[in-house]
Amino acid sequence: xxxxxxxRFFRFLNVLIILFLIGYGFYIFTTPxxxxxxKKLKYSNEAIEIIIDKNLDEYIIxxxxxxxxxxxxxxxxxxxxxxxxxxxNLPYKNYDEYIIHVNELNNLNYTRTSVLSIINKLxxxxxxxxxxxxxxxxxxxxxxxxxxxxxDNLGRYANYKKKNEKYDIDTVISYVNMxxxxxxxxxxxxxxxxxxxxVIANKYYKLGKDYVPKDLVTIDAKYRNxxxxxxxxxxxxxxxxxxxxxxxxxxxxxVTSSYRSYSTQKILYDAEVAANGVTYADKYSAxxxxxxxxxxxxxxxxxxxxxxxxxxxxxxxxxxKDNAHKYGFILRYPEGxxxxxxxxxxxxxxxxxxxxxxxxxxxxxxxxxxYYMMFIANxxx
Numbered sequence: 001x002x003x004x005x006x007x008r009f010f011r012f013l014n015v016l017i018i019l020f021l022i023g024y025g026f027y028i029f030t031t032p033x034x035x036x037x038x039k040k041l042k043y044s045n046e047a048i049e050i051i052i053d054k055n056l057d058e059y060i061i062x063x064x065x066x067x068x069x070x071x072x073x074x075x076x077x078x079x080x081x082x083x084x085x086x087x088x089n090l091p092y093k094n095y096d097e098y099i100i101h102v103n104e105l106n107n108l109n110y111t112r113t114s115v116l117s118i119i120n121k122l123x124x125x126x127x128x129x130x131x132x133x134x135x136x137x138x139x140x141x142x143x144x145x146x147x148x149x150x151x152d153n154l155g156r157y158a159n160y161k162k163k164n165e166k167y168d169i170d171t172v173i174s175y176v177n178m179x180x181x182x183x184x185x186x187x188x189x190x191x192x193x194x195x196x197x198x199v200i201a202n203k204y205y206k207l208g209k210d211y212v213p214k215d216l217v218t219i220d221a222k223y224r225n226x227x228x229x230x231x232x233x234x235x236x237x238x239x240x241x242x243x244x245x246x247x248x249x250x251x252x253x254x255v256t257s258s259y260r261s262y263s264t265q266k267i268l269y270d271a272e273v274a275a276n277g278v279t280y281a282d283k284y285s286a287x288x289x290x291x292x293x294x295x296x297x298x299x300x301x302x303x304x305x306x307x308x309x310x311x312x313x314x315x316x317x318x319x320x321k322d323n324a325h326k327y328g329f330i331l332r333y334p335e336g337x338x339x340x341x342x343x344x345x346x347x348x349x350x351x352x353x354x355x356x357x358x359x360x361x362x363x364x365x366x367x368x369x370x371y372y373m374m375f376i377a378n379x380x381x
Contacts (some may be wrong), residue, residue, distance in 0.1 A: 015140035034061060041066040045138060050074040056084070068092035073099045086112055092120055097128075104131040110140070117141040126151050137161065142169045148177055148378055156181050175340075177373045179204040184342050185287060197234070198353060199295055200372045201280075203342040206289045211263040213296035220253055225302075229258035232296040232327075235352045242320075242327040251316045256348075257300035260293040270353060281343050292332065292351055300348045312347035324350055337367045 034057040038048045043066065051057050051074065060070075065122040070087035073079040075322050078099035079087070083106050090102060090112065098119075104142050105115045108131070118127060121144045129135070129151075135158050143149050143157060146169065154177050160170045179187050184203040191205050195214065201207050203331060216230040223243045231239070243253050260268070266288035272281035292298040303314040311317050329352055335345040353361070 007307055010068065027096060034058070037061045042054075044071055044075060045095060046075045047071040054081075054267045060088075060334065063088070069099070069102070071355075073102075078103060082106075085220060086115065088250045090116060090119075095124060101127050101131065107120055108134060108136050110136075114140050114204050118145060122151065124337065127152075130154065139169065139316055143173065146170055146173050148173050148374065153177065174370065174373060176262060177377065178340065180340070184282060185290070196293075198357070198372070199297070200376075201286075201290055201292045201295055202369060203286075203290055205260070207291075207294050209289060212261065214261065216259055219258065223253070224255040227256075229255050229299075230296065230342075231299060232352075233256045235297055235299065238327045238329070238352060242324065242329070244321065246316065249319075251319055252304040253301050253316050253320070254303070255299050257293065258298070259296040260291060262288050265289075265291045265294060282342075286343075292349075297352045298332065299350055302348060312345075317347045320350070321347075322362075325354065326360035328352050328355045328358050330361050332368060334367065340367050340369050 033049055034052060038051060038061065039059060040062070041064065043051065043060075047070070048057075052184070065088050067088045067090075069090050069092045070084070072092060073087050080103055081138070081301050083103060086102060086106055093100070101119065101124075102115060105118060105127075110118065113331060118130065118140065122130075133155050135141060135155050137154070137158050143154070145280060151237060153173075156176045157172055159170075159199060160176050161167065164172065164175075167175070174179065179189075182204065187204055188206045189204055191199060191201065191207055193199060194207060213232050215233045217233045217236050219229045219236050221229060223240050239255070246253050258269070269281060269285050269287050272285045286292070300308075301316070301320065302308065302311055303316040305311075311348075320329075324330065329350040332349045332351040333341045333343040333346040335347075352358075353368065353371075357371065360366075361368065366374075
Protein backbone atom coordinates (compact mmCIF):
# COMPACT_ATOMS: atom_id res chain seq x y z
CA UNK A 1 0.00 0.00 0.00
CA UNK A 2 2.82 2.37 0.87
CA UNK A 3 4.47 1.66 -2.50
CA UNK A 4 1.19 2.40 -4.30
CA UNK A 5 0.75 5.71 -2.46
CA UNK A 6 4.35 6.72 -3.24
CA UNK A 7 3.84 5.78 -6.88
CA ARG A 8 0.68 7.90 -7.11
CA PHE A 9 2.43 10.86 -5.52
CA PHE A 10 5.35 10.81 -7.95
CA ARG A 11 2.99 10.31 -10.87
CA PHE A 12 1.00 13.37 -9.73
CA LEU A 13 4.21 15.35 -9.30
CA ASN A 14 5.37 14.41 -12.78
CA VAL A 15 2.05 15.53 -14.22
CA LEU A 16 2.41 18.90 -12.47
CA ILE A 17 5.94 19.33 -13.81
CA ILE A 18 4.83 18.46 -17.32
CA LEU A 19 1.91 20.90 -17.11
CA PHE A 20 4.22 23.62 -15.81
CA LEU A 21 6.70 23.02 -18.64
CA ILE A 22 3.91 23.10 -21.19
CA GLY A 23 2.52 26.32 -19.69
CA TYR A 24 5.94 27.92 -19.47
CA GLY A 25 6.72 26.87 -23.03
CA PHE A 26 3.44 28.35 -24.19
CA TYR A 27 4.26 31.58 -22.31
CA ILE A 28 7.72 31.74 -23.88
CA PHE A 29 6.32 30.99 -27.31
CA THR A 30 3.46 33.51 -27.13
CA THR A 31 5.01 36.34 -25.04
CA PRO A 32 7.62 38.56 -26.69
CA UNK A 33 10.99 38.70 -24.98
CA UNK A 34 10.79 42.43 -24.28
CA UNK A 35 7.48 41.96 -22.46
CA UNK A 36 8.92 39.11 -20.43
CA UNK A 37 11.94 41.22 -19.45
CA UNK A 38 9.80 44.18 -18.44
CA LYS A 39 7.54 41.91 -16.40
CA LYS A 40 10.63 40.51 -14.73
CA LEU A 41 11.53 44.11 -13.77
CA LYS A 42 8.04 44.36 -12.15
CA TYR A 43 6.46 46.93 -14.48
CA SER A 44 2.66 46.82 -14.62
CA ASN A 45 0.93 45.53 -17.76
CA GLU A 46 -0.39 49.01 -18.55
CA ALA A 47 3.09 50.53 -18.20
CA ILE A 48 4.66 47.80 -20.36
CA GLU A 49 2.23 48.55 -23.16
CA ILE A 50 3.12 52.26 -23.08
CA ILE A 51 6.86 51.59 -22.73
CA ILE A 52 6.81 49.49 -25.89
CA ASP A 53 4.61 52.00 -27.69
CA LYS A 54 7.12 54.75 -26.90
CA ASN A 55 10.08 52.55 -27.90
CA LEU A 56 11.56 52.75 -24.41
CA ASP A 57 11.72 49.01 -23.83
CA GLU A 58 15.25 48.33 -25.06
CA TYR A 59 16.66 51.26 -23.08
CA ILE A 60 14.92 50.29 -19.84
CA ILE A 61 15.76 46.59 -20.20
CA UNK A 62 19.43 47.36 -20.84
CA UNK A 63 19.50 49.56 -17.73
CA UNK A 64 17.69 46.82 -15.77
CA UNK A 65 15.80 49.66 -14.15
CA UNK A 66 12.46 49.43 -12.42
CA UNK A 67 10.94 52.70 -11.28
CA UNK A 68 7.56 53.06 -9.63
CA UNK A 69 7.80 56.75 -10.47
CA UNK A 70 8.09 55.96 -14.18
CA UNK A 71 5.33 53.35 -13.96
CA UNK A 72 2.92 55.86 -12.40
CA UNK A 73 3.92 58.67 -14.78
CA UNK A 74 3.17 56.42 -17.74
CA UNK A 75 -0.06 54.91 -16.47
CA UNK A 76 -1.68 57.83 -14.63
CA UNK A 77 -0.41 60.55 -16.95
CA UNK A 78 2.13 63.32 -16.72
CA UNK A 79 5.00 61.50 -18.42
CA UNK A 80 7.43 63.81 -20.25
CA UNK A 81 10.11 62.26 -22.39
CA UNK A 82 12.73 64.85 -21.41
CA UNK A 83 12.46 63.79 -17.77
CA UNK A 84 12.81 60.03 -18.32
CA UNK A 85 16.07 59.88 -16.34
CA UNK A 86 14.46 61.73 -13.46
CA UNK A 87 11.57 59.26 -13.32
CA UNK A 88 14.01 56.35 -13.41
CA ASN A 89 16.11 57.74 -10.56
CA LEU A 90 13.61 59.38 -8.23
CA PRO A 91 11.94 57.20 -5.59
CA TYR A 92 8.16 57.30 -5.73
CA LYS A 93 6.15 59.37 -3.27
CA ASN A 94 2.56 58.28 -2.86
CA TYR A 95 0.47 61.40 -3.37
CA ASP A 96 -1.62 62.49 -6.34
CA GLU A 97 0.39 65.52 -7.45
CA TYR A 98 3.79 63.84 -7.21
CA ILE A 99 4.48 63.50 -10.96
CA ILE A 100 3.27 67.06 -11.58
CA HIS A 101 5.62 68.32 -8.88
CA VAL A 102 8.55 66.39 -10.34
CA ASN A 103 7.84 67.90 -13.76
CA GLU A 104 7.43 71.44 -12.48
CA LEU A 105 10.57 71.33 -10.34
CA ASN A 106 12.49 70.09 -13.35
CA ASN A 107 10.97 72.91 -15.39
CA LEU A 108 12.61 75.25 -12.86
CA ASN A 109 15.94 73.51 -13.63
CA TYR A 110 16.38 71.97 -10.19
CA THR A 111 18.89 69.13 -10.16
CA ARG A 112 17.82 65.57 -9.37
CA THR A 113 19.43 65.87 -5.92
CA SER A 114 17.57 69.11 -5.26
CA VAL A 115 14.24 67.70 -6.46
CA LEU A 116 14.69 64.71 -4.16
CA SER A 117 15.59 66.99 -1.25
CA ILE A 118 12.62 69.27 -1.87
CA ILE A 119 10.21 66.35 -2.04
CA ASN A 120 11.66 64.66 1.05
CA LYS A 121 11.83 67.76 3.25
CA LEU A 122 8.77 69.80 2.28
CA UNK A 123 5.07 69.08 2.36
CA UNK A 124 2.77 69.45 -0.65
CA UNK A 125 1.72 73.03 0.05
CA UNK A 126 5.34 74.10 0.53
CA UNK A 127 6.36 72.48 -2.76
CA UNK A 128 3.47 74.25 -4.46
CA UNK A 129 4.73 77.55 -3.02
CA UNK A 130 8.07 76.97 -4.77
CA UNK A 131 6.36 76.07 -8.05
CA UNK A 132 3.71 78.81 -8.04
CA UNK A 133 6.22 81.53 -7.17
CA UNK A 134 8.92 80.07 -9.44
CA UNK A 135 11.43 80.15 -6.59
CA UNK A 136 14.84 79.06 -7.80
CA UNK A 137 17.77 78.61 -5.41
CA UNK A 138 21.14 77.10 -6.23
CA UNK A 139 22.16 74.49 -3.66
CA UNK A 140 18.69 74.51 -2.10
CA UNK A 141 19.64 71.43 -0.07
CA UNK A 142 22.17 73.55 1.83
CA UNK A 143 19.37 75.92 2.82
CA UNK A 144 17.38 73.02 4.27
CA UNK A 145 20.45 71.91 6.22
CA UNK A 146 20.76 75.26 8.02
CA UNK A 147 19.07 74.97 11.42
CA UNK A 148 17.65 78.49 11.17
CA UNK A 149 16.00 77.82 7.79
CA UNK A 150 12.33 78.85 7.58
CA UNK A 151 10.25 77.61 4.68
CA ASP A 152 8.07 80.74 4.82
CA ASN A 153 11.15 82.82 3.99
CA LEU A 154 12.21 80.74 0.98
CA GLY A 155 11.18 83.32 -1.61
CA ARG A 156 12.88 86.08 0.36
CA TYR A 157 16.07 84.01 0.58
CA ALA A 158 16.04 83.64 -3.20
CA ASN A 159 15.51 87.36 -3.83
CA TYR A 160 18.10 88.42 -1.26
CA LYS A 161 20.70 85.98 -2.59
CA LYS A 162 20.12 87.27 -6.11
CA LYS A 163 20.83 90.83 -4.94
CA ASN A 164 23.75 89.82 -2.68
CA GLU A 165 25.68 87.09 -4.48
CA LYS A 166 28.74 87.65 -2.27
CA TYR A 167 26.89 86.34 0.80
CA ASP A 168 27.04 82.65 1.60
CA ILE A 169 23.88 80.67 2.36
CA ASP A 170 24.22 80.91 6.15
CA THR A 171 24.53 84.69 5.93
CA VAL A 172 21.54 84.98 3.61
CA ILE A 173 19.38 82.96 6.01
CA SER A 174 20.53 84.94 9.06
CA TYR A 175 20.06 88.34 7.44
CA VAL A 176 16.65 87.54 5.99
CA ASN A 177 15.49 86.08 9.31
CA MET A 178 16.53 89.40 10.88
CA UNK A 179 14.46 91.22 8.22
CA UNK A 180 17.52 92.89 6.73
CA UNK A 181 16.06 92.28 3.27
CA UNK A 182 13.49 94.98 4.09
CA UNK A 183 14.30 98.70 4.21
CA UNK A 184 14.92 100.08 7.69
CA UNK A 185 11.57 100.97 9.22
CA UNK A 186 10.00 99.20 6.23
CA UNK A 187 8.51 96.16 8.00
CA UNK A 188 6.95 96.77 11.40
CA UNK A 189 6.57 93.90 13.84
CA UNK A 190 4.47 94.63 16.90
CA UNK A 191 6.17 93.37 20.05
CA UNK A 192 3.98 91.10 22.16
CA UNK A 193 6.25 90.30 25.13
CA UNK A 194 7.17 93.89 25.97
CA UNK A 195 8.04 93.18 29.62
CA UNK A 196 10.38 90.30 28.84
CA UNK A 197 14.01 91.02 29.75
CA UNK A 198 14.95 89.78 26.28
CA VAL A 199 12.52 92.04 24.43
CA ILE A 200 13.98 93.46 21.24
CA ALA A 201 13.35 96.95 19.92
CA ASN A 202 15.10 97.87 16.69
CA LYS A 203 14.22 99.28 13.28
CA TYR A 204 11.84 96.38 12.61
CA TYR A 205 10.44 95.54 16.06
CA LYS A 206 8.23 98.35 17.34
CA LEU A 207 7.01 99.23 20.83
CA GLY A 208 3.56 100.70 21.41
CA LYS A 209 3.37 104.44 22.06
CA ASP A 210 1.77 103.85 25.48
CA TYR A 211 4.25 101.27 26.71
CA VAL A 212 5.96 102.11 30.01
CA PRO A 213 7.89 99.44 31.99
CA LYS A 214 6.14 98.58 35.25
CA ASP A 215 9.20 98.47 37.51
CA LEU A 216 11.07 101.69 36.72
CA VAL A 217 13.32 102.93 39.52
CA THR A 218 15.70 105.86 39.76
CA ILE A 219 19.45 105.23 39.59
CA ASP A 220 21.21 106.48 42.72
CA ALA A 221 22.76 109.93 42.34
CA LYS A 222 26.29 108.57 42.75
CA TYR A 223 26.04 106.70 39.44
CA ARG A 224 24.40 109.27 37.14
CA ASN A 225 24.48 112.88 36.12
CA UNK A 226 22.10 115.41 37.63
CA UNK A 227 19.06 114.08 35.77
CA UNK A 228 16.92 111.53 37.64
CA UNK A 229 17.55 108.62 35.28
CA UNK A 230 15.19 105.67 35.53
CA UNK A 231 15.68 102.06 34.47
CA UNK A 232 14.10 98.74 35.32
CA UNK A 233 15.03 97.54 38.80
CA UNK A 234 17.29 94.69 37.65
CA UNK A 235 19.25 97.11 35.46
CA UNK A 236 19.80 99.49 38.35
CA UNK A 237 21.00 96.69 40.63
CA UNK A 238 23.53 95.31 38.16
CA UNK A 239 24.72 98.61 36.74
CA UNK A 240 25.44 100.02 40.20
CA UNK A 241 27.31 96.84 41.09
CA UNK A 242 29.44 97.23 37.95
CA UNK A 243 29.99 100.94 38.58
CA UNK A 244 31.19 100.23 42.13
CA UNK A 245 33.78 97.77 40.81
CA UNK A 246 34.90 100.39 38.29
CA UNK A 247 35.21 103.03 40.99
CA UNK A 248 37.57 100.73 42.88
CA UNK A 249 40.07 100.77 40.01
CA UNK A 250 39.87 104.50 39.41
CA UNK A 251 37.27 104.60 36.63
CA UNK A 252 34.30 106.99 36.66
CA UNK A 253 31.29 105.80 34.63
CA UNK A 254 28.25 108.06 34.63
CA VAL A 255 24.80 107.30 33.25
CA THR A 256 23.68 110.15 31.01
CA SER A 257 20.63 108.59 29.39
CA SER A 258 18.25 105.82 30.38
CA TYR A 259 14.49 105.24 30.05
CA ARG A 260 12.80 107.50 27.52
CA SER A 261 9.08 107.62 26.88
CA TYR A 262 7.66 107.44 23.36
CA SER A 263 6.91 111.16 23.43
CA THR A 264 10.41 112.07 24.63
CA GLN A 265 11.96 109.97 21.86
CA LYS A 266 9.72 111.71 19.32
CA ILE A 267 10.93 115.11 20.47
CA LEU A 268 14.59 114.02 20.21
CA TYR A 269 14.15 112.38 16.80
CA ASP A 270 12.19 115.29 15.32
CA ALA A 271 14.86 117.71 16.53
CA GLU A 272 17.57 115.60 14.87
CA VAL A 273 15.61 115.54 11.61
CA ALA A 274 15.10 119.30 11.74
CA ALA A 275 18.80 119.88 12.33
CA ASN A 276 20.39 117.29 10.04
CA GLY A 277 17.74 115.62 7.86
CA VAL A 278 16.10 112.19 7.93
CA THR A 279 19.06 110.19 6.59
CA TYR A 280 21.40 111.48 9.29
CA ALA A 281 18.75 111.17 12.00
CA ASP A 282 18.02 107.54 11.12
CA LYS A 283 21.69 106.67 11.38
CA TYR A 284 22.20 108.15 14.83
CA SER A 285 18.77 108.28 16.44
CA ALA A 286 15.79 105.95 16.75
CA UNK A 287 12.34 106.86 15.60
CA UNK A 288 9.73 106.87 18.38
CA UNK A 289 8.59 103.34 19.23
CA UNK A 290 11.81 101.78 17.96
CA UNK A 291 14.17 102.92 20.72
CA UNK A 292 15.64 100.49 23.23
CA UNK A 293 15.57 103.28 25.77
CA UNK A 294 11.78 102.90 25.94
CA UNK A 295 12.26 99.37 27.32
CA UNK A 296 14.05 100.66 30.43
CA UNK A 297 16.81 98.12 29.75
CA UNK A 298 19.31 100.43 28.05
CA UNK A 299 21.69 103.04 29.38
CA UNK A 300 24.13 105.50 27.86
CA UNK A 301 27.38 105.84 29.79
CA UNK A 302 30.06 108.54 29.71
CA UNK A 303 33.38 108.92 31.43
CA UNK A 304 34.42 111.89 33.52
CA UNK A 305 34.83 114.13 30.46
CA UNK A 306 31.14 113.84 29.68
CA UNK A 307 31.70 113.73 25.93
CA UNK A 308 30.19 110.91 23.83
CA UNK A 309 32.61 111.48 20.96
CA UNK A 310 35.63 110.82 23.15
CA UNK A 311 34.18 107.93 25.15
CA UNK A 312 35.49 105.26 22.76
CA UNK A 313 39.03 106.38 23.62
CA UNK A 314 38.42 106.35 27.35
CA UNK A 315 39.64 103.82 29.89
CA UNK A 316 36.01 103.37 30.95
CA UNK A 317 35.04 102.16 27.47
CA UNK A 318 38.06 99.87 27.18
CA UNK A 319 37.14 98.25 30.47
CA UNK A 320 33.40 98.03 29.82
CA LYS A 321 33.61 96.46 26.38
CA ASP A 322 35.54 93.52 27.84
CA ASN A 323 33.90 93.28 31.26
CA ALA A 324 30.31 94.54 31.09
CA HIS A 325 29.05 91.06 30.17
CA LYS A 326 30.07 89.83 33.62
CA TYR A 327 27.31 92.06 34.98
CA GLY A 328 24.76 91.20 32.29
CA PHE A 329 25.36 94.09 29.87
CA ILE A 330 26.27 94.08 26.19
CA LEU A 331 27.64 96.77 23.91
CA ARG A 332 24.45 97.11 21.87
CA TYR A 333 25.75 98.80 18.71
CA PRO A 334 29.31 97.56 18.18
CA GLU A 335 31.76 98.75 15.57
CA GLY A 336 31.70 96.75 12.34
CA UNK A 337 28.11 95.56 12.84
CA UNK A 338 26.34 98.67 11.62
CA UNK A 339 24.80 96.80 8.68
CA UNK A 340 23.09 94.48 11.17
CA UNK A 341 22.02 96.88 13.91
CA UNK A 342 21.09 99.73 11.57
CA UNK A 343 22.93 102.19 13.82
CA UNK A 344 26.33 103.82 13.77
CA UNK A 345 28.78 102.48 16.35
CA UNK A 346 27.82 103.73 19.83
CA UNK A 347 30.56 103.06 22.35
CA UNK A 348 28.36 104.40 25.16
CA UNK A 349 25.13 102.41 24.64
CA UNK A 350 24.76 99.30 26.82
CA UNK A 351 21.83 96.95 27.11
CA UNK A 352 20.99 94.55 29.96
CA UNK A 353 20.25 90.93 28.94
CA UNK A 354 21.53 88.93 31.95
CA UNK A 355 24.95 87.47 32.65
CA UNK A 356 24.65 84.16 30.78
CA UNK A 357 23.34 85.66 27.56
CA UNK A 358 25.63 88.68 27.71
CA UNK A 359 28.58 86.32 28.11
CA UNK A 360 27.47 84.22 25.14
CA UNK A 361 27.04 87.33 22.97
CA UNK A 362 30.45 88.65 24.03
CA UNK A 363 32.31 85.37 23.52
CA UNK A 364 30.72 84.76 20.12
CA UNK A 365 31.05 88.33 18.84
CA UNK A 366 27.32 88.67 18.19
CA UNK A 367 24.87 91.53 18.23
CA UNK A 368 21.66 91.18 20.19
CA UNK A 369 19.83 91.16 16.85
CA UNK A 370 21.74 88.02 15.85
CA TYR A 371 21.22 86.35 19.22
CA TYR A 372 17.50 87.13 19.11
CA MET A 373 17.18 85.60 15.64
CA MET A 374 19.10 82.47 16.63
CA PHE A 375 17.56 81.64 19.98
CA ILE A 376 14.39 83.63 20.62
CA ALA A 377 12.55 84.34 17.36
CA ASN A 378 13.55 80.89 16.08
CA UNK A 379 12.07 79.22 19.17
CA UNK A 380 8.80 81.15 18.83
CA UNK A 381 8.43 80.11 15.21
